[in-house]
Amino acid sequence: TINGHGGTISRSNQETTPNFRLFEVAAIGTLHLNDVIIGYGGFVDEGGNLKNTGNTYIQGATIRSGRATDGAGIFNEGNLSISHSSLLYNSGGCGGGIWNDSTGFLTITNSLVLGNTADT
Known part of the structure; x- marks a missing residue:
């Protein structure tokens, strides 16, 4: 559990920062x-x-400015619940904000998805 307190x-x-997922x-x-x-x-x-293949619960958070081939903000193959959160300005090949794989379960409530882009 991460309670970020904002x-x-x-x-x-x-540009010189190595590439990695958070x-x-x-x-x-x-x-x-x-x-x-x-x-x-x-x-x-x-x-x-x-990247989620387990169980992730996001509450009151902002996921922003991620870059990836699939699911720049979030890539989900597990159980993902997003509530009272924002997915902003993520950019990728498929699924700018979220890529929910066919094996994933996704619930989004009272959240903002804005400014995300994908090539396909």
Whole structure:
């Protein structure tokens, strides 16, 4: 569980920063993200900011400015619940904000999805 109290977890957006995903939740894992800003993860294949194959619960958070081939903001193959949150300005090949794979379960309530872009 991460209770961010409005704080930010971010990869530097400088060009010289190595490419990496910020969070990866394994099939047996569970992650709770509360009141935190996640940003600038990526330039990876799946899930620039977050890749979920387990159980992830996002409450009152912002997922922003991720970059990835699929699911720049979030790539989901597990159970993902997003509530009272924002997915902003993520950019990728498929699924700018979220890529929900055929094996994934996704619930979004009272949330904003804005300014995300994808090539297809």
